[in-house]
Structures are given as structure tokens and as C-alpha cells.
Amino acid sequence: MAIDLVGLLCEATDDLTRLYPKPPDPFTMYGRFLGWVRRLPANPSKDGRFHKQE
Template sequence: MTQRHAPLKPLWVCTADLLNWPCENAKAELVADYEHDRRHLAVDLAALMRQATDDLTRLYSEPPDPAEMHIRFLGWLRSVRNV
């Protein structure tokens, strides 16, 4: 399924609303897309977090804060059931 709220790389903002990706709508789309394979959602988001960290480190003089990146990409998964 194609995400409407996809990441615009290398900036890692949402293509639909220009908020930091994953925005709330992207999270809902991801949960729906991974409905039957939620464990892989965490694995895929971890890989995307690594890509985003690498991209943002190249773009800006200050690298992104690792704790903030973790919260942004993985921290919200705790509130999703069956992940």
C-alpha cells in the first residue's frame, strides 16, 4: 500500500503535511499497513530511524539527538497494541 503521509528524504518531513515524519497520520497508516505483521513494523522503523539519523547528520551541523529520534520513530509503538 502506498502511504499518503510518506517521508520526504533526506529532510524526513511528511510529504502531505510537512510535519516531522512519522506524523500522526503516517503512524496510523503504518499501523494499518502492518496490521498482520506488527513486529516487523518495529524492525522497519528502526531501520528508517537509522537512515533518518544518517541523512540529518549530513544535512545539519548538529546531529539529531538520539533520544529524540528514538521517541520520534519508536517511542510511540508502546501505545500500539500487539507490537
């Protein structure tokens, strides 16, 4: 199921990029489509990397 959702994530990102001048936020898109696969922190750090929450 996760593999299917990755394909849908790519399609949705392509569609949104065509519809709007500003591309969608990758963190939000990942959370929406694949957030259930692996938990992500609520906010990435300022350098854009994800760090393990304590």
C-alpha cells in the same frame, strides 16, 4: 513494524547528520520513530541514562 522503523530511524539519522553540522538528539529520534513500542520518560537524567519512573 518496529524493525522497519529502526531501519528508517537509522536512515533519517544519517540524512540529518549529512544535512546539519549538529547531529540529531538520539532521545528525540527514538521517541519519534519508536516511542510507541516502549514508553520512555519525558526527560533522561543528567547522566544520560533512563530511570524507571515511579
